[in-house]
Amino acid sequence: MQYFLVKSEPFKYSWEKFNEDGRTFWDGVRNYQARNNLKLMKEGDLVLYYHSNEGKAVVGIAKVVKEAYQDPTTDDSNWVVVDLVPVEPLKKPVTLEQIKADEQLKDISLVRQGRLSVMGLKAEEFDRIIELGS
Template identity: 45%
Template structure:
């Protein structure tokens, strides 16, 4: 099973909005970066990812699960990009800030540290376990 990180600006789509979407979840649309698209295409139903608040807060705040695999993004007029659907699974008891992640030497190679602008990123098994632990899970 692969793990992921989904970045969202909280004033556009927040963790609270994701939670409010309930079991039906919501689509993760608007991705227009080719590498991020490649990651979306690789996702399988049941895989999990961190929900990361970017710009404001800059922290991992929750965990989501992929509930629908890659399909066309209805907001993309070019037809080149797609999306997945995700649902909220659980909040981190203690949000894990970008500063805390950068301060942890074991996370020095995490994509979030080295390519923080990428909106959808892979997370290794080791990174997944450590960030969960840092967040109180």
Template identity: 60%
Template sequence: MNYWLIKSEPNTYSWDDFVKLKRDHWDGVRNYQARNNMQAMKKGDLALFYHSVNEKSVVGIAEVVKEFYPDPTTDDDRWVVVDVVPKEKLKKPVTLAQIKEDKRLENMVLVKNSRLSVQPVRKEEFDIVVGMGS
């Protein structure tokens, strides 16, 4: 199993919006590195759901339920989506500031490249962040 972090602007698409839908495709990614990460996602992988912009915090856990396929929001075949479902809301959000303060997370992609919208997370990092949100 692999672990990921997926970002969304909460005023555009929040965790609560995601939960209401129960399942959705993760679309709109227009960055090659993020796209490549989506192409590496496998069914059953888990992803930290991150509210970007003003909130800058991990708020939940999503599960990949369908591997990549063409993004239905564009005719450009370079872009893909994966299907995800909400698995669990964290009891408390884990802020970017908290993540940056934790020495165990200093090499996390979120700390090194905070702008990347879909990024890999090491299992130990995933477990630490989830623990911080418990």
């Protein structure tokens, strides 16, 4: 099992819209490091859903249900998507401020590489954010 975090601006694709849709392909990634992280995702991996810009908080948990394939929004074969489904919302959002203030999360990519839209997480980082959101 691997763990990841994906970021979306709520006005573009919110957690609420994701839940309404029930499934989505994660497109629009145009950063090579983020793309490489998509390629690492395997069916069944868990993904934290983070609202960026507005809210700046982890709001839910998703699961990978289809591994990387050609991004259907572009003909450029460099870019891929994965399919995600929502699993459950966090009882309370975990804000970026909380994450930055937590000693166990000080090295998380969300803090170190704030502009990266898809990032890997260590199991203990994932578990700590879930704990904070309980």
